[in-house]
Amino acid sequence: MKRKYLGDWRKSRGMTQEQLAQAVHITTRTIANYEKDPNNLYHASYANVLKIAEVLNIHPDQLEIK
Numbered sequence: 001m002k003r004k005y006l007g008d009w010r011k012s013r014g015m016t017q018e019q020l021a022q023a024v025h026i027t028t029r030t031i032a033n034y035e036k037d038p039n040n041l042y043h044a045s046y047a048n049v050l051k052i053a054e055v056l057n058i059h060p061d062q063l064e065i066k
Helices: 006-012 017-024 028-036 038-042 046-056
Strands: none
Touching (some): 006 046, 028 038
16 A cells, blocks of 8 residues: 655646645645644544545545654
8 A cells, every 4th residue: 555645636626726625624724734744633633534535535544644
């Protein structure tokens, strides 16, 4: 299972930060913070990580978070 950073997954799906944020029901700024520093995604709620993974059609373990 290949692990990639959130921004890489988002771009590979042809999504903008705004589109991903809307799909997950969080702010664009939150997505930007998760992409800027993977440690921010590590500290995110598990519910948000699950939603992001679902929207990107990946397993949560495929997100590089540290």
